[in-house]
Amino acid sequence: MSSEPEQGTTAGPDATDATPQTESYGPDDGILVANNLRKEFGGLVAVEDFSFAVEEQEILGFIGPNGAGKSTTFNCVTGFYEPTGGTVWYQGEEVTGKPSYEMVNAGLARTFQHFRPLHDRSVVDNVALALVEDSLFSFSGLRGGTKERAAQLCERVGLADDLHRLPDELPHAGLLRLELARALATDPTLLLVDEPFAGLAGSEVERISTLIRELREEGLTLVVVDHNMRGLLSLIDRAVVINFGSKLAEGTPEEIRNNEEVQRAYLGGDL
Numbered sequence: 001m002s003s004e005p006e007q008g009t010t011a012g013p014d015a016t017d018a019t020p021q022t023e024s025y026g027p028d029d030g031i032l033v034a035n036n037l038r039k040e041f042g043g044l045v046a047v048e049d050f051s052f053a054v055e056e057q058e059i060l061g062f063i064g065p066n067g068a069g070k071s072t073t074f075n076c077v078t079g080f081y082e083p084t085g086g087t088v089w090y091q092g093e094e095v096t097g098k099p100s101y102e103m104v105n106a107g108l109a110r111t112f113q114h115f116r117p118l119h120d121r122s123v124v125d126n127v128a129l130a131l132v133e134d135s136l137f138s139f140s141g142l143r144g145g146t147k148e149r150a151a152q153l154c155e156r157v158g159l160a161d162d163l164h165r166l167p168d169e170l171p172h173a174g175l176l177r178l179e180l181a182r183a184l185a186t187d188p189t190l191l192l193v194d195e196p197f198a199g200l201a202g203s204e205v206e207r208i209s210t211l212i213r214e215l216r217e218e219g220l221t222l223v224v225v226d227h228n229m230r231g232l233l234s235l236i237d238r239a240v241v242i243n244f245g246s247k248l249a250e251g252t253p254e255e256i257r258n259n260e261e262v263q264r265a266y267l268g269g270d271l
Ligand SMILES: Nc1ncnc2c1ncn2[C@@H]1O[C@H](COP(=O)(O)OP(=O)(O)OP(=O)(O)O)[C@@H](O)[C@H]1O
Pocket: 041, 044, 045, 046, 064, 065, 066, 067, 068, 069, 070, 071, 072, 073, 227
């Protein structure tokens, strides 16, 4: 918590009450902090007065039903959208509205729900191109060291046997692993993972969860976004639940599971 809260009652990131009051966060409350975030699209308020903090080396679940505002929030903190209001801090520095390439350089990487590999390049080349600073000028001249590092990253995510396959030859879980390797190639401190479990079989959910846990053990902080709680609550340390663009609840998986407001928001859904 900041020593001088900006407004309202303070609950702060340490609060375990699963039904938060109005909160105010400051730059030192976590590795990534958003305070009173707001995003409007024309007349539509997609995110309103939304505050949260990500603690170093935790796996935070970012949960909410379809249309709740998860992607919009995600896009506001990774520099894809400029917030209409509020403040974002990363590693203590204010980064509100900074473009995505600056956020990547600062150590904040993300995966995309819809994979976007280069379809005519091999798995290892896709990762190598994410390693080099300006891929456009490096297409024809990948150097040995780059390839070697790319191969290591492929191995790290479980693609050691797929280095020379084309992305389209990979199963869905393989494409997710490739997406993770491309994000890791930017050497992040914090990785936001967008809907990793969508389209995965139960056994794959477990294997990807293991990989995410291992990445955390190696020092990474992770935020995992999903509307579906299947698999997620057993992976994460803590969750923030968003609904109608505002925070609905925050707490441990157990607190989230037992929270009546969350249950209502997911009525008929998959809690
Ligand atoms: N670029 C945009 N222009 C206009 N409205 C948008 C835009 N992006 C999102 N919205 C609206 O903002 C609200 C929040 O959408 P958002 O995509 O952030 O939700 P979400 O929680 O990520 O949903 P999902 O789980 O379906 O991906 C929705 O009402 C959506 O229609």
